[in-house]
Amino acid sequence: xxxxxxxxxxxxxxxxxxxxxxxxxxxxxxxxxxxxxxxxxxxxxxxxxxxxxxxxxxxxxxxxxxxxxxxxxxxxxxxxxxxxxxxxxxxxxxxxxxxxxxxxxxxxxxxxxxxxxxxxxxxxxxxxxxxxxxxxxxxxxxxxxxxxxxxxxxxxxxxxxxxxxxxxxxxxxxxxxxxxxxxxxxxxxxxxxxxxxxxxxxxxxx
Ligand SMILES: [Fe+2]
Numbered sequence: 001x002x003x004x005x006x007x008x009x010x011x012x013x014x015x016x017x018x019x020x021x022x023x024x025x026x027x028x029x030x031x032x033x034x035x036x037x038x039x040x041x042x043x044x045x046x047x048x049x050x051x052x053x054x055x056x057x058x059x060x061x062x063x064x065x066x067x068x069x070x071x072x073x074x075x076x077x078x079x080x081x082x083x084x085x086x087x088x089x090x091x092x093x094x095x096x097x098x099x100x101x102x103x104x105x106x107x108x109x110x111x112x113x114x115x116x117x118x119x120x121x122x123x124x125x126x127x128x129x130x131x132x133x134x135x136x137x138x139x140x141x142x143x144x145x146x147x148x149x150x151x152x153x154x155x156x157x158x159x160x161x162x163x164x165x166x167x168x169x170x171x172x173x174x175x176x177x178x179x180x181x182x183x184x185x186x187x188x189x190x191x192x193x194x195x196x197x198x199x200x201x202x203x204x205x206x
Contacts, residue, residue, distance in 0.1 A: 003116045003140055005030050008051045012043030014068035017159050023068050026187055028144050032116035037061055039135060039144050042068050045075035057082035058115055063146025063187060064132040065093035087131030123174050127167020128155040142183040149175055149184055151192035153200045171201060
């Protein structure tokens with residue numbers, strides 16, 4: 001059975017350090033007709049639940065815990081009966097959105113999440129946030145990068161818990177080493193490829 005990758009865009013706000021910004025976020029649903037995983041859970045629980053179409057949800061994998069990526073996670077998790085999985089280094093951010101709860105499980109470097117006869121590999125890529133993680137779906141030649149790598153370069157590192165040299169190291173050592181034709185599916189905006197972003201990063205000074 002073929003693995004499908006579905007994209008849903010939800011709209012809302014991102015708040016950190018006292019500021020609030022309007023944002024559109026990508027939700028990615030990877031699976032087949034029977035089961036799926038959801039990558040990030042922003043803003044609109046009803047839209048995400050609708051996109052699941054009654055399939056068994058094995059996990060809600062979070063790329064990081066900025067509130068624009070996790071705002072609907074609890075509601076979606078309760079509705080579909082799936083665990084929320086986050087890198088523990090982002091707990092400080094998680095607690096800003098959900099001060100009284102913790103994620104259901106934690107993921108870390110090298111963890112593998114099987115779905116629909118294939119598997120996603122967790123690649124820990126700190127920098128945008130301490131626990132930022134990309135999920136590599138090698139069988140489909142694609143990587144889900146959250147806010148670590150966008151079409152046009154690295155994710156933002158101007159606010160709390162971010163670090164620019166760290167994100168550059170993560171991208172160069174962990175992402176640009178993937179095959180150049182790998183499709184990069186991001187947390188905001190359009191897809192890109194590893195090859196295209198190698199050229200972008202070549203122009204970024206350290
Ligand atoms: Fe973010």
